[in-house]
Amino acid sequence: MKTLDDCRRSIDAIDNEMLELLNKRMKVVERVGEIKNASGGAIYRPEREKAIIERLEAQSKANGGALNKSAIEAIFLEIFAVSRNLERPEKIAYLGPEGTFTHQAAESRFGAMSDYISLSSIHSVFKTLESKRAKFGVVPIENSKDGIVGETLDLLAKSSVKIVAELYMPIHMSFVTKATKIEDIKKIYSKDKGFGQCREFLSEHNLINIEHIPVESTAKAAILASEDPNSAAICSHIAAKLYKVPTMFENIEDEHDSSTRFVILSDFKNGISEHDKTSILVKLEDAKEAGSLVHFLQDFDEENINLSKIESRPSKDQSGFGYWFYIDFYGHIDEPHIQKVLSKHDAEVTWLGSYVKGEDEL
Numbered sequence: 367m368k369t370l371d372d373c374r375r376s377i378d379a380i381d382n383e384m385l386e387l388l389n390k391r392m393k394v395v396e397r398v399g400e401i402k403n404a405s406g407g408a409i410y411r412p413e414r415e416k417a418i419i420e421r422l423e424a425q426s427k428a429n430g431g432a433l434n435k436s437a438i439e440a441i442f443l444e445i446f447a448v449s450r451n452l453e454r455p456e457k458i459a460y461l462g463p464e465g466t467f468t469h470q471a472a473e474s475r476f477g478a479m480s481d482y483i484s485l486s487s488i489h490s491v492f493k494t495l496e497s498k499r500a501k502f503g504v505v506p507i508e509n510s511k512d513g514i515v516g517e518t519l520d521l522l523a524k525s526s527v528k529i530v531a532e533l534y535m536p537i538h539m540s541f542v543t544k545a546t547k548i549e550d551i552k553k554i555y556s557k558d559k560g561f562g563q564c565r566e567f568l569s570e571h572n573l574i575n576i577e578h579i580p581v582e583s584t585a586k587a588a589i590l591a592s593e594d595p596n597s598a599a600i601c602s603h604i605a606a607k608l609y610k611v612p613t614m615f616e617n618i619e620d621e622h623d624s625s626t627r628f629v630i631l632s633d634f635k636n637g638i639s640e641h642d643k644t645s646i647l648v649k650l651e652d653a654k655e656a657g658s659l660v661h662f663l664q665d666f667d668e669e670n671i672n673l674s675k676i677e678s679r680p681s682k683d684q685s686g687f688g689y690w691f692y693i694d695f696y697g698h699i700d701e702p703h704i705q706k707v708l709s710k711h712d713a714e715v716t717w718l719g720s721y722v723k724g725e726d727e728l
C-alpha cells in the first residue's frame with residue numbers, strides 16, 4: 367500500500383515530467399510562432415484548438431482516464447493561451463470593468479496571463495479593434511432570456527471587425543448590498559438586462575417599486591453599491607467579491623439555465639472545420655415585396671443549409687423604414703454550397719464571420 371509520502375513523491379516525479387513536456391511543447395509553439403509571424407498568419411486558430419480538445423477527449427475516454435471533456439478543456443485552454451502569448455502577445459479588449467461576465471468569458475479563452483484592456487462600452491471595444499490598439503474584442507451578443515444585444519448587432523453592421531469565435535456562459539446573478547436589512551435598500555443598480563433577468567425575484571421581495579438604476583455593466587453596479595450602503599446591485603458573484611460587497615441572495619435569476627452568448631472579434635478569417643457557423647447581415651433589395659425573405663431563405667433550404675438564428679433589426683438609415691436581417695447558419699463561408707447561395711445575393715449580404723460553433727447553444 368502506498369503511503370501519503372509515496373503518493374506525493376510520485377506526484378512530484380510526474381509534475382517534473384509534465385513540466386519538461388510542457389517546455390518541450392512550448393519550443394514547438396515558438397517555431398509555429400516564427401512561421402506565422404513570417405507569413406502574417408493568424409495566431410489564434412479556434413478550429414485547431416477545438417480539434418485538439420476533441421482528440422484528447424476521445425483518447426481519455428478510450429483509455430478510461432479520469433479527465434472528462436470539461437477537465438481537459440479547463441487545463442488545455444490555459445495551455446493554448448500561454449502558447450499563443452509565446453507566439454505573439456496580443457491585447458484583448460472587453461466590455462468591462464473587471465468582474466463583468468464578459469471579462470469572465472474573455473479569461474476563459476485568453477487565460478490569466480494575457481494583456482487585457484477593460485472598456486466601458488461595446489462601442490469602445492469595436493473602436494479599439496478598428497484602430498488596431500487590440501487584436502481581439504469580447505462582447506455579448508445574446509442572452510437566452512432577454513434576446514439579442516442590439517448594440518453589438520448594430521456595430522457589426524457598420525464595422526469591418528469580424529466574429530472569429532463564440533462561446534456560451536451560464537449566467538448566475540447575485541443580489542449584493544452593504545445593507546443588513548432589505549428594507550434599508552432605497553435603490554438597485556444593474557445592467558438593464560440584469561433587471562430583466564430577475565423580475566420574479568424583485569417582485570417576490572417587494573423590490574419592484576424602489577428605484578432601479580440601469581448602468582453600463584453589472585460590475586459598475588457592484589462598484590456603485592459598494593459606495594452606498596442604502597443601495598444594492600444585481601451582479602455576478604465575481605464582481606461582488608472583487609468590489610467587496612456582501613451577497614444577500616445568490617442565483618436570483620428567473621431562469622436558472624440562463625446563458626449568454628459572447629463573440630470574439632478580430633480581423634482575420636478562420637480555416638474551415640467540421641463544426642462551423644457563419645453570421646451574415648442581409649439587406650433585401652426588394653424588401654417591400656412580400657415574399658422576398660421567403661425566396662432568400664428558400665435558396666438556403668435548397669442547399670440544405672440549416673439556420674440557427676434569424677433576427678430582424680430596423681435599418682436606422684436615412685431612407686425611411688427598412689429592415690435588415692441578422693442570420694446565423696451552419697457551415698463556413700468558403701464551402702462551395704454556401705458560396706453558391708451567397709453569390710446569388712452578393713449585393714445584399716454582408717459576411718460577419720465564420721467560426722467554430724460554441725457548445726451549449728442557446
Ligand SMILES: C=C(O[C@@H]1C=C(C(=O)O)C=C[C@H]1O)C(=O)O
Nearest residue numbers: 398409410411412414415446449
Ligand atoms: C500552436 C498554434 O497556435 C495556437 C495555439 C495552439 C496550441 O497551443 O496548440 C493551437 C492553435 C492556435 O490557436 C497552432 O496554430 O498550431
